[in-house]
Amino acid sequence: MSETDSAQVKRAPAPPAAPRRPAPAGPLAGRWRWVAIALLLAAACYAPFQLVPFHVFQLTMVLVYAVALLGLNLLVGHAGQISLGHGAFFAVGAYTTAILLDHWDGMPYPVTLPLAAGVAFLLGLAFGVPAMRLRGLYLALVTLAMAIFLAPLLKRFEELTGGSMGLTLAKPAPPAWSGLAPDQWLYFLTLVVAVAAFLLAHSLLRSRVGRALHALRDNEIAAEVMGVRLSSYKTLAFAWSAMFAGAAGCVYTWVIGFVSPDSFTVNLSITMLAGLVVGGLGTLFGPLLGALFVMFVPSISQDINDAAPGVIFGLLIIAVMYVAPTGLAGLAERLIKKIPRKE
Amino acid sequence: MSTLEVEDLTAGYGDARVLHGIGLTVGEGEICAILGPNGAGKTTLLRALSGMIKARGRVRLGGTDLAGRSPDALARQGIAHVPEGRGTFMPLTVEENLRLGAFVRRGRDGVNADIERIHGYFPVLKDRMKQAAGSLSGGEQQMLAIGRALMSRPRLLLLDEPSLGLAPLVTRELFRIVQAINAEEQTTVVVVEQNAHLALGIAQQAHVLETGRIVLSGTAEQIRADEQVAQSYLGYRV
Numbered sequence A: 001m002s003e004t005d006s007a008q009v010k011r012a013p014a015p016p017a018a019p020r021r022p023a024p025a026g027p028l029a030g031r032w033r034w035v036a037i038a039l040l041l042a043a044a045c046y047a048p049f050q051l052v053p054f055h056v057f058q059l060t061m062v063l064v065y066a067v068a069l070l071g072l073n074l075l076v077g078h079a080g081q082i083s084l085g086h087g088a089f090f091a092v093g094a095y096t097t098a099i100l101l102d103h104w105d106g107m108p109y110p111v112t113l114p115l116a117a118g119v120a121f122l123l124g125l126a127f128g129v130p131a132m133r134l135r136g137l138y139l140a141l142v143t144l145a146m147a148i149f150l151a152p153l154l155k156r157f158e159e160l161t162g163g164s165m166g167l168t169l170a171k172p173a174p175p176a177w178s179g180l181a182p183d184q185w186l187y188f189l190t191l192v193v194a195v196a197a198f199l200l201a202h203s204l205l206r207s208r209v210g211r212a213l214h215a216l217r218d219n220e221i222a223a224e225v226m227g228v229r230l231s232s233y234k235t236l237a238f239a240w241s242a243m244f245a246g247a248a249g250c251v252y253t254w255v256i257g258f259v260s261p262d263s264f265t266v267n268l269s270i271t272m273l274a275g276l277v278v279g280g281l282g283t284l285f286g287p288l289l290g291a292l293f294v295m296f297v298p299s300i301s302q303d304i305n306d307a308a309p310g311v312i313f314g315l316l317i318i319a320v321m322y323v324a325p326t327g328l329a330g331l332a333e334r335l336i337k338k339i340p341r342k343e
Numbered sequence B: 001m002s003t004l005e006v007e008d009l010t011a012g013y014g015d016a017r018v019l020h021g022i023g024l025t026v027g028e029g030e031i032c033a034i035l036g037p038n039g040a041g042k043t044t045l046l047r048a049l050s051g052m053i054k055a056r057g058r059v060r061l062g063g064t065d066l067a068g069r070s071p072d073a074l075a076r077q078g079i080a081h082v083p084e085g086r087g088t089f090m091p092l093t094v095e096e097n098l099r100l101g102a103f104v105r106r107g108r109d110g111v112n113a114d115i116e117r118i119h120g121y122f123p124v125l126k127d128r129m130k131q132a133a134g135s136l137s138g139g140e141q142q143m144l145a146i147g148r149a150l151m152s153r154p155r156l157l158l159l160d161e162p163s164l165g166l167a168p169l170v171t172r173e174l175f176r177i178v179q180a181i182n183a184e185e186q187t188t189v190v191v192v193e194q195n196a197h198l199a200l201g202i203a204q205q206a207h208v209l210e211t212g213r214i215v216l217s218g219t220a221e222q223i224r225a226d227e228q229v230a231q232s233y234l235g236y237r238v
């Protein structure tokens, strides 16, 4: 060490190492990302034992919305498409579950999850084929129409859906061995589904398919020239996003024990999209932050101004987008980057 | 057999026709240079060959008729296009860009080995694998675009001004690499290039395009020796 030091005394100071260009994935990359997730998961397992049942219920709903937003994030954030009708697939999952539980006595409720997800997937595929020939505003309009015509449709088939009265069901009860209260049991059921959905979305995005979706989002023509078949991948993205929404809808029915057309208005679809954009499109934590938004911001708006909650809601969206144009997840990354780090 | 045969190819944008009946043949494993002034339709010709724009006429690669196929189908037939403007997927990492290049290949066999091979050709890419492709310099992006095209193990490689944005030394190196790939893998190459000297240096044959028509064809030596071409495109008088 000292030898080389003295040998270099006469030389000009070594130039600084070649400047490194910024890494792509931000500070929450690699190992730290998984540490953050592990901590979050530990907190998620601990929380229901510290909170009152109503707050446990609220957390459960956040997880339900997070699953739905994972799907929306796949479509909007990763595949670069738009949907104003995500709530419709959420409703399809919820109603599939409710109808199954209502019409078949002794239907074990875990069975309804793959069925609800499957029905939503197939419906997404059926809608995706024509819808994905459209782009931008046209696609937005068609998906919006989907959300609009759902409620009248549900009311129309009264025998199956219970019409505007909806369907009321028994919630899954905790088994004796678990020693959990009903709200805690529902919470953990939802947590398991949410973690599974997260892992599924994550592995999907890291695969060859995920790369194809990203390529489509970034440069459609270049992606096609690489051999990515545009229509298939767009349609698949639509179907997958519907599948996640369907699974979320299923868990919604478990947790609420009631479905009616009024639970799934156009507003829900729009709030989901707004929530995702506010949370952070195409980011890992965007769906979770977005779910917090979907869950709490409408009621906070109500508290602030009972007369015009819509105005407050809109203003809150504008405010967040002004402070954090890349969403809350993007804001968090920027803040973490500001923390000085030791070499 | 990956002979490229093009007959009576017309293409354009909307109502505006740019190419008027192009005909050319490139033998298997040959390099063909396309020269011509700005706006002649060189880029348009490559776009028509890779399916980026609709074209009419006959295109055959190794005897298979390819007319009217979609770009993804053409990619599966072994056509790789390094487009004007590079077509880099900016937010994706260098590695993801390279792996996308292998998208049409079934299975993972050899993909990692091919990434190593690309590193051999373009060592800078090796240090930048986890970096967003958008953060590369222009020249590095050009290398990435070519590396990505090679990842598909193409039968026909279309290069649109590969020298754009590269330092002269790097450009010469790049053309040497193209020549090596062509020799090793019998890849048929069509290269559009402003630097006619370099292009003619590696090509067996060349065509000069003007306002959407081929006005001159010949071996690279013939074109190089042609007085008119020398004046118009090579920038010197003989």
Ligand SMILES: Nc1ncnc2c1ncn2[C@@H]1O[C@H](COP(=O)(O)OP(=O)(O)OP(=O)(O)O)[C@@H](O)[C@H]1O
Pocket (backbone or CB within 6 Å): B013, B016, B018, B036, B037, B038, B039, B040, B041, B042, B043, B044, B045
């Ligand atoms: N996307 C487009 N839409 C409409 N017209 C286009 C488009 N791209 C090119 N053109 C037109 O087609 C003609 C040929 O363009 P092209 O890009 O093929 O020329 P080029 O030979 O590649 O020129 P250069 O050497 O400048 O790259 C030009 O007149 C151009 O205006």
Ligand SMILES: [Mg+2]
Pocket (backbone or CB within 6 Å): B042, B043, B044, B084, B160
């Ligand atoms: Mg051009």
